[in-house]
Amino acid sequence: MFEFLFGFWNYVIVFLVILTVVVFVHEMGHYLVARWNGVKVEVFSVGFGRELFGWNDRSGTRWRVSMLPLGGYVKMFGDADATSTTGEKRELTAEEKAVSFHHKRVGQRAAIVAAGPMANFIFGILVLAIMFLVLGQPRTAPVISEVRPESAAAEAGLLPGDRILAVNRSEVGSFQEIQQIVRLRLGETLTLRIDRDGQIIEIPTQPRMEEVRDALGNLQMAPVLGIMAEAGATEIVRHNPFTATWEATKETAGMISNTFTALGQMIVGTRGTDELGGPLRIAKGAGQAAQLGIGTVVFFTILLSINLGLINLFPIPMLDGGHLLYYGIEALRGRPLSERAQEYGFRIGLFLVFGLMLFATRNDLIDLRVWDLLRGVVS
Template identity: 50%
Template structure:
């Protein structure tokens, strides 16, 4: 019962919301361009419960809750592969997805990831307007003796102005950049007694373990900031700040993925469904505000991953459409089939890998 209440239920709530947002983006744009949607499913496999609306769309929950799909008329399956074996009438062509113009198909596919980013902006905007945005001035409170910052000449009272050309507005900006650049020399500019002082610092490499049992290799300067405050915004400013925060999270995620690809960061840090379930339960216990933050970050990652140019994912479809735009005609049926098989293999391999990481990091398994 503890596992059900503490982990499974929060995980299913978080996953259902994010999958619904993503798939509803596809559905909404598809309906706008005149595509008939046959199925809107939360989960895969056998249907558990569902209802059919007036437009003929079957809305349902399926047995395996790890994702979802929107199946459009004219597709052979949930992966949006065209049904090449069927002959379509003139009326059917008007509402079939494969017969829509290229820009319309691309819009339908891109709408899923875009919906995830929009959700993140709306969710964070609500938090910033109702609760406030966590904010720490970019002022050094203390400098640890012998730390990288001390060796570089950083002093208490210094205000960070820029790091490697990136403007610094708050202490969280410093943490984000430094954590992602262990053992890399950084050019920093601090304001000291009204003057700008250029310095060079190499963050110390440190392996840490978070509250969820994940180990991370990060960079540390050895400085502390002032106390965290919360700044509330009016609705328009909250949305703007949420957009900025979404861009920052997206950039940091891409940088971390790039570091994993080139070997600067361990792939063991990647988490899968088990870890997300664990984190959902842990975060839910800390309150609704933190849970909304967590969902916003997951939504950004879901949208970002789906844009990767891998067949089976939205980014793979967009890649095929880009090729179609250049060639003036779609790729051949065999080429697309091979592409989807490769994409499926990559996605399944990644799923197995991250799930293995999850199991290894669980105390009961280790």
């Protein structure tokens, strides 16, 4: 019974808390910029479905917590539903048009829609900056302490004591940077610039695909050089508010860039799509993060917030990026697409999002070995 309660807390409650935080941040971005542009917000909902409790503020917005805590939405005046489709068929009065989302300039509408993902990115930067300011930023010197026998590094001739200065002409200042570069260079030969006892040399090497554990303990196939850092080479770099924010911004930009690189590799087929995960794998990651401590939970929340912002910027109708695509076309044409064209786009977007969710859920079930469990039960 205790194990069940412990698992429920780690894998369900922590997951829902993290998801609620990142969704609230996303919708707050939409809400704030909508209000700044004079749009009336009718509903701000955390969760979907029937309202559990809520209240009205002075501007007429209904703030509510709903039964299904797997998302949220902001409903603006004139919307038919949470996807910001036009709902009003009657002619609006001048006063109503002044507070209607659909009667704002295209630039204002684009800013309101883009504010959700931007809020997720800003949240990630601010929380990461606070972590760097309070706890410091761990940084491991790019010095090799051990070369694993028969590894790619051993075959290339790397030696303990070598300091890696650059990878493919990109300068590196920490062992963490080397790991990030290697993980994203599938099947590529890397040229390492090495400082060996004061002598600068260049050594080509090709990482090998091996099964490794990520920061949360999950097994996955990834490129590996086969080198390890010095145990005592990690230092905690202390920052002031300005340098903490700058380093957090660089880290966030790196996460975004790495995600786009990985997605591009999946599209061209050089990286497996089994890395795509859905709610079940996110819940699993939240539970694993909870077992590693509050710092890991906070970092997991930052990562999820950034990924939520990225996903919503995909140019798929129904997502924020799809609305931005429509507004871009409207700005070029001088008039919006017809309602019929937008409706067809919405249907295509719904199909794509639903298909992606099914595929991600399939990956989750495989990762959680549900199919193996079912086969064991049946047999």
